[in-house]
Amino acid sequence: MAGNGPRYQFDPAALERNLSGFDDAARRAMVDDLLEELRERAEAIAAAAGAGDREALALEAYALRSCAAICGARALIDIAEALGDKGNRPGRPQELAKVAKARVAETVRALELWRSGETERRPEEC
Numbered sequence: 517m518a519g520n521g522p523r524y525q526f527d528p529a530a531l532e533r534n535l536s537g538f539d540d541a542a543r544r545a546m547v548d549d550l551l552e553e554l555r556e557r558a559e560a561i562a563a564a565a566g567a568g569d570r571e572a573l574a575l576e577a578y579a580l581r582s583c584a585a586i587c588g589a590r591a592l593i594d595i596a597e598a599l600g601d602k603g604n605r606p607g608r609p610q611e612l613a614k615v616a617k618a619r620v621a622e623t624v625r626a627l628e629l630w631r632s633g634e635t636e637r638r639p640e641e642c
């Protein structure tokens with residue numbers, strides 16, 4: 517959105533679609549699981565990139581992409597796809613892992629705000 521209204525790091529409509537058909541308790545549990553999974557993927561990506569393990573990095577990137585697709589987090593999907601590209605130049609996975617960790621943190625914060633029912637953020641936070 518062009519500076520007005522909330523700035524989401526994910527698509528609430530996509531998340532709602534993916535959670536439709538479940539009762540409120542199940543939806544809350546799924547969002548909690550998604551938040552935890554996003555955090556775990558960010559840590560695993562950082563570890564794999566730091567170790568130079570391209571196979572583990574590709575697997576973790578795929579898992580991150582799957583999580584991001586559930587909530588429509590386009591920026592995370594793009595980063596995960598870049599991380600999964602085995603043709604990256606040396607050093608690039610570590611750079612992308614840092615970006616992925618920051619984007620995951622932003623997405624988690626946005627999802628937590630959404631989950632709590634808060635729809636607006638103060639302008640200085642956007």
